[in-house]
Amino acid sequence: MTTIEVHADNPYQVHVEAGALTQLPALVGDAARVALVHPHALADRASELARQLEAPGRTITPIELPDGERAKTAEQLVAGWSTLADAGFTRSDVVVGFGGGATTDMAGFLAASWLRGVGYVCVPTTVLAMVDAAVGGKTGINIPAGKNLVGAFHEPRGVLCDLAVLDGLPAPEVVSGLAEVIKCGFIADTVILDLVEADPIDALDVRGDRLAELVTRGIAVKAETVSADLRESTSVGGRVGREKLNYGHTLGHAIEKQENFTWRHGEAISVGMVFAAELSARALGLDQTSVQRHRDVLTSVGLPITYSGADFDTLRATMSLDKKARGAKLRFVGLPEVGRVSIIDGPDEEALRECWAGVAR
């Protein structure tokens, strides 16, 4: 088993191994009420989990969410609050998020907002959620104006990444998760890129050792980054902090909004990373070989690198609501070289248009 520490106000651990789920009862502790939030696709597995959590005097309340981004809406949040109210949920009770990143973002925000914060345990069931969404305490929902625009920081008590639950995850979801893994390679741990490039097909095998290593390395990047800058300050001692995890997300989130949240997150940020690489070449001097490396490694696992659903002006307007923006200025995460990040603050608008030409189809 691999255990990765996250240094937060209340430090917690991320456990990575097949069978990690057996630790769930210990994390839930003696809570008299447990809300088990899960997507429709995991209804049967959630029932099994509920049985494992049964204890004398305990009530377990399942909260089933729609699959995908339809889980992350204000309507689902209001419905969740009503369910917790009906269950008499108090501050000694615990919400468990069991699902992909959409479920864990929503479950975490339910826990953050109910009574201004109750206990939360995170059990991610997709590659993307294990590597990224479950770690670091960002929770929230989408609104029609944009992605994750409403949310809160709320750290979990612990995170259980049970690699066995990935068996049966649809292939396009594995591919989407690889986008966040590859992001970790470009911003910090370049061994990740070497591992994917050496055998992209093997990297997608949920039963294989290569994916297990990629997941563990991705979690290590995320945990180290958030531990150094929990609340995403714009700069930490002159260094780029948590914002680096937003590489590819400025355009990526705009594409997700443009597509009414029907694109997978990893697909959208894949296009966003190519755009950010093009911008890095113009603003930070990233070499063309590294820009091409983005296109090659992303396509090698089946991720998209172009977008045809809107014109630049439409996406530019959406990007102005990006959380990194300050006033009228956009902020992008860029790479002066692979493995190192720098902020591009207020990029030249003409350069943005040129970069758009590099991803538009």
Ligand SMILES: NC(=O)c1ccc[n+]([C@@H]2O[C@H](COP(=O)([O-])OP(=O)(O)OC[C@H]3O[C@@H](n4cnc5c(N)ncnc54)[C@H](O)[C@@H]3O)[C@@H](O)[C@H]2O)c1
């Ligand atoms: N909070 C953060 O720091 C953070 C980080 C990265 C991404 N995110 C968010 O995560 C979301 C994307 O997460 P995702 O890619 O996991 O998508 P997702 O949660 O929509 O899950 C993808 C699909 O797989 C199904 N599924 C989940 N686990 C399964 C399993 N084990 N077997 C079979 N089917 C399963 C789901 O029901 C869904 O249909 C986005 O909303 C993104 O914004 C948040």
Ligand SMILES: O=C(O)C(=O)C[C@@H](O)[C@H](O)[C@H](O)COP(=O)(O)O
């Ligand atoms: O954890 C972070 O910080 C990240 O930026 C990780 C991203 O991969 C993730 O998609 C996150 O939800 C984006 O956050 P947002 O603040 O841009 O909504």
Ligand SMILES: [Zn+2]
């Ligand atoms: Zn992301």
